[in-house]
Amino acid sequence: MTNFPVIAVDGPSASGKGTVAQLVATKLGFHYLDSGALYRIVAYAAKQNNIAWDNALAVTECAKTLNIEFVNEQVLLNNLDVSSEIRTEAIGKGASQVAVHAPLRATLVDLQHKFCKAPGLVADGRDMGTVIFPDAVLKIFLTASTETRAQRRYQQLLAKNQPANYENILQDLTERDARDKGRASAPLTMADEATLLETDNLGVSEAVDYILQKYQVLLNT
Ligand code: C5P
Numbered sequence: 001m002t003n004f005p006v007i008a009v010d011g012p013s014a015s016g017k018g019t020v021a022q023l024v025a026t027k028l029g030f031h032y033l034d035s036g037a038l039y040r041i042v043a044y045a046a047k048q049n050n051i052a053w054d055n056a057l058a059v060t061e062c063a064k065t066l067n068i069e070f071v072n073e074q075v076l077l078n079n080l081d082v083s084s085e086i087r088t089e090a091i092g093k094g095a096s097q098v099a100v101h102a103p104l105r106a107t108l109v110d111l112q113h114k115f116c117k118a119p120g121l122v123a124d125g126r127d128m129g130t131v132i133f134p135d136a137v138l139k140i141f142l143t144a145s146t147e148t149r150a151q152r153r154y155q156q157l158l159a160k161n162q163p164a165n166y167e168n169i170l171q172d173l174t175e176r177d178a179r180d181k182g183r184a185s186a187p188l189t190m191a192d193e194a195t196l197l198e199t200d201n202l203g204v205s206e207a208v209d210y211i212l213q214k215y216q217v218l219l220n221t
Contacts (some may be wrong), residue, residue: 002160005030005120007215011142012188013092014149016207020142023221025209028215033115035125035132037075038097038108040086041068043094045077046169055131056101063107072184089172096176099126102185108196127186130139138215139194142207144175148200150163 009021009031018034025032041208042063043053069076075083085091098104103128106137112132115121125130129139144152150170157164178187190196199207 003137004116004118006116006133006136007120007122007140007211008133008136008194009122009124009142009211010105010126010128010130010142010188010189010190010194011027011140011176012126012180013096013173014021014084014153015142015144016204017142018137019204020199020207020211021122021124021205023041024211024215027208027212028120028122030120030122031117033112033121033123033128034070035108035112035128036124037070037086038068038111039095039099041075041077041082042104043064043098044082044091046084047091047094053097056103059101060103060107063104068111076078089169091171093176096179100140100179100183100185105131105185111206121125126180126188129191130189131186134191138211139191139195140211140214141190141194142197144199146170146177149173155221 006014007024007026009017012016018036022032023216027124042059045063045066046053046059049062051062053059067078073083074081075086109132115123116133123136129136150166151207152168153173154164154166197207197210
């Protein structure tokens with residue numbers, strides 16, 4: 001299906017997969033797809049238009065009208081930079097609520113496939129290896145315990161001088177994991193052929209090196 005190599009990096013929220021996937025893409029000179037940003041943009045746009053996140057039909061119709069572009073580090077919605085607006089905890093929560101709608105997920109498939117261009121793609125999300133790029137040459141499932149991920153998110157918010165409460169973050173992550181894993185459409189699950197990478201005791205550069213080595217071995221076989 002895909003003409004260029006795809007490395008799929010899936011896993012739960014705050015597992016560090018965004019940072020790791022982006023670095024792998026940079027090292028290989030590949031394109032990078034942050035699929036979570038798409039669900040975040042939809043949640044943000046729905047909110048702006050007073051559409052409830054649980055209204056599958058309205059959310060999907062709203063998504064169809066959006067012009068979404070990634071330009072360098074910026075996420076553009078209808079030509080406006082919404083990079084920081086979509087990164088809040090509230091929009092993250094909304095993203096996981098709109099992401100349960102199968103019609104919305106179907107609407108976003110083509111857009112995600114368009115990221116697969118020469119020389120290759122690193123795709124980061126929940127269903128990259130299972131649904132969107134099932135023929136990815138390498139599938140990584142990056143995860144860490146809920147406590148480790150909550151601690152990381154807590155430190156990130158503190159570093160950004162944003163309000164942070166560890167217990168609330170832990171509860172939000174637990175709820176989001178349950179929603180992502182329990183939904184009927186493209187649930188968060190590890191593809192059979194994926195490699196599990198637990199990052200509780202693994203630094204970012206070690207995770208990046210591990211993926212690069214795996215990819216190099218594939219190229220040599
Ligand atoms: O990765 P990120 O935290 O930005 O994703 C936000 C939400 O979008 C996730 O909690 C998940 O519910 C949803 N998502 C998804 N499928 C993807 C990427 C993200 O359902 N491929």
